[in-house]
Amino acid sequence: MPARKRKRGGAPSDTQKLKKVKSAETESRSPIAQEQHNEICVPAPVSRGKWTNKERVLIFSSRGINFRTRHLMQDLRNMMPHAKADTKMDRKDKLFVINEVCEIKNCNKCIFFEAKKKMDLYMWISNSPHGPSAKFLVQNIHTLAELKMTGNCLKGSRPLLSFDPTFDKEPHYALLKELFIQTFSTPHYHPKSQPFVDHVFTFTIADNRIWFRNYQIIEEDAALVEIGPRFVLNLIKIFQGSFGGPTIYENQHFKSPNMHRRQIRLVKAARLREKQMVKELQKHKRAETKVDLTKDVTADVFVTPAEEKPIQIETEPPEPKMVKRNKHKAFKRQRMKKAH
Numbered sequence: 001m002p003a004r005k006r007k008r009g010g011a012p013s014d015t016q017k018l019k020k021v022k023s024a025e026t027e028s029r030s031p032i033a034q035e036q037h038n039e040i041c042v043p044a045p046v047s048r049g050k051w052t053n054k055e056r057v058l059i060f061s062s063r064g065i066n067f068r069t070r071h072l073m074q075d076l077r078n079m080m081p082h083a084k085a086d087t088k089m090d091r092k093d094k095l096f097v098i099n100e101v102c103e104i105k106n107c108n109k110c111i112f113f114e115a116k117k118k119m120d121l122y123m124w125i126s127n128s129p130h131g132p133s134a135k136f137l138v139q140n141i142h143t144l145a146e147l148k149m150t151g152n153c154l155k156g157s158r159p160l161l162s163f164d165p166t167f168d169k170e171p172h173y174a175l176l177k178e179l180f181i182q183t184f185s186t187p188h189y190h191p192k193s194q195p196f197v198d199h200v201f202t203f204t205i206a207d208n209r210i211w212f213r214n215y216q217i218i219e220e221d222a223a224l225v226e227i228g229p230r231f232v233l234n235l236i237k238i239f240q241g242s243f244g245g246p247t248i249y250e251n252q253h254f255k256s257p258n259m260h261r262r263q264i265r266l267v268k269a270a271r272l273r274e275k276q277m278v279k280e281l282q283k284h285k286r287a288e289t290k291v292d293l294t295k296d297v298t299a300d301v302f303v304t305p306a307e308e309k310p311i312q313i314e315t316e317p318p319e320p321k322m323v324k325r326n327k328h329k330a331f332k333r334q335r336m337k338k339a340h
Contacts (some may be wrong), residue, residue, distance in 0.1 A: 049188065049189040050189060051187065051188075051189040051190055051191065052188075052189075053187040053188060054187065055082055055108060055109060055182060055183075055185075055187050056082055056083075056084055056105070056106060056107040056108060056109065057080060057082055057083045057084065057107060057109040057110065057111060057183055058083075058084050058085075058086060058101065058102050058105050058107040058109070058110045058111070058112075058128075059073055059076055059077055059080075059083050059084070059085060059110075059111045060073070060085060060086040060087070060088065060089065060101075060112065060113075061073060061088055061089070061112065061113035061114070061115065062088060062089050062090075062091055062112075062113065062114050062115055063088045063089070063090060063091055063115075064091065064115040064116075064118055065088075065113060065115040065121070066115070066118065068141050068143060068146075069113055069115065069121055069141070071143040071144070071145060071146075072113075072141055072143050072229055072231065073113060075143055075144045075228070075229045076111065076229075078144075078155060079159070079214070080184065080186065081155075081156040081186055081190055081192035081193045082186055082187055082190055082192070082193070084105050084107055086101060086105060089101075089112075095112075095124070095243035095244065096243055096244060098110060098112055098124075098126070098128070098242075098243055099128050099129040099242050099243065102128040102129065103128070103129065107128065108127070108128055109125075109126070109127060109128065109182060109183045110124070110125070110126045110128050110242075111123065111124070111125055111183065112124040112126070112243075113138075119257070120137070120257045121137070121138040121141070122135060122136065122137055122138065122236075123135070123136045123137075123138050123233065124136075124243060125179055125180075125183055126242045126243055127179065127182070127242060128242045129242050130241070130242060131239065131240050131241040131242045131245060132175065132179070132238060132239060132240055132241070132242075132248065133238070133239045133241065133242050133243055133244075133245075134176060134179060134235065134237070134238045134239070135235075135236045135237050135238075135239070136210075136233040136234060136235055136236060137233075137234040137236060137254070137257070138231055138232070138233060138234075139209075139231070139232045139233075139234060140230070140231060140232045141229070141230075141231045142228060142229060142230045142231070143228065143229045144227070144228045144229050146228075147226075147228040147229070147230070149225070149226050149227050149228050150225055151199075151215065151216035151218070151225035151226055151227035151228075152216065152227065153198045153199040153216045153227060154194055154196055154198055155194075156186075156192055156193050156194040157186075157193070157194045157196045157197065157198050157199065158185075158186040158188075158193055158194070158195075158196070158197050159184070159185070159186065159197070159199050159200060159201045159214075160197055160199070160200045160201070160217075161180065161181060161184060161185055161200075161201050161203070162200050162201065162202040162203070163177055163180075163202075163203050164203060164204045164205045166205045167203070167205070172235075172238060172248070172249040173205070175238065175248075175249075176210070176235070176238070177203075180203060184201055197217075198216060198217050199214060199215060199216045199217060199227060200214070200215045200216075200217065200224065201213075201214055202214075202215065208234075208235075208251070208253040209232050209233065209234050209235075210232070210233040210234075210235065211230075211232050211233075212230060212231050212232070212233065213226060213230050214226065214227045214228060214229065214230070215227065234251075234254060235249075235251045235254065236250075236251055236254050237249065237250050237251070238250075
């Protein structure tokens with residue numbers, strides 16, 4: 001039953017008596033005891049620290065990209081809570097303008113996607129505005145929606161970065177490792193980040209390329225399930241400045257996409273020429289006279305030639321031969337009469 005409201009001037013109810021007793025107890029406590037009581041009851045905030053590492057990454061592209069590149073950019077922005085977006089840059093503008101865009105957006109790292117011929121995709125990872133910067137050719141792109149993996153991590157959670165042991169052996173890979181750490185790792189106590197670590201970014205070196213994968217940690221025994229996206233970075237050059245400057249390292253194993261397509265065309269042309277030569281040889285063989293194989297060529301091996309007879313030339317014509325007629329032979333009509 002609901003409690004009835006007491007009238008003015010009436011006796012106080014039991015609940016009001018309890019409230020008064022509690023308020024009297026709290027007033028009787030000292031301020032130190034009250035602070036201790038509040039610390040025990042109220043849990044501390046999760047992200048209580050201070051956001052000191054203020055790394056911000058600008059992720060945008062040039063005009064002329066396809067849908068796959070656009071989805072890849074969106075996946076990277078979703079995975080990196082410290083990322084920012086911007087409008088597409090015109091192709092005619094030089095790459096040094098990106099440093100000014102980063103300064104306007106208050107970003108000190110940049111991932112810039114550059115599209116050429118609507119086929120080739122290049123990725124710039126730069127430390128703005130002083131450098132260094134690295135240029136990659138992006139291959140084998142598979143976006144998050146395309147893969148349809150079973151993994152699913154919390155949005156905004158902080159990732160672990162796993163690197164191949166080769167990154168510590170060679171100096172240019174060590175420089176790229178530091179650049180990847182500063183770009184892809186989420187700063188501690190970032191306002192948009194979550195205080196959980198539930199996925200891993202792996203950078204593996206194979207076939208002189210860097211393979212990027214994203215895995216979710218599903219259990220405490222470190223069982224991994226791939227989430228996506230995935231792509232391969234083929235290193236071209238490392239520059240001292242941001243989007244330019246002296247070249248620190250140049251990949252000798254890199255082959256430009258134009259040269260690769262040219263070699264494929266040359267191989268196809270060589271195959272076509274070979275087929276045409278085979279057809280011409282077949283036509284020549286058909287046009288040649290066919291050898292009669294029904295006659296045995298070895299049959300006349302043991303045949304001795306006959307002696308040659310002397311040639312006699314007759315100057316006079318031969319005498320006519322006399323044909324003797326049978327007198328007793330009757331004509332046909334007479335023979336038939338005799339038969340009848």
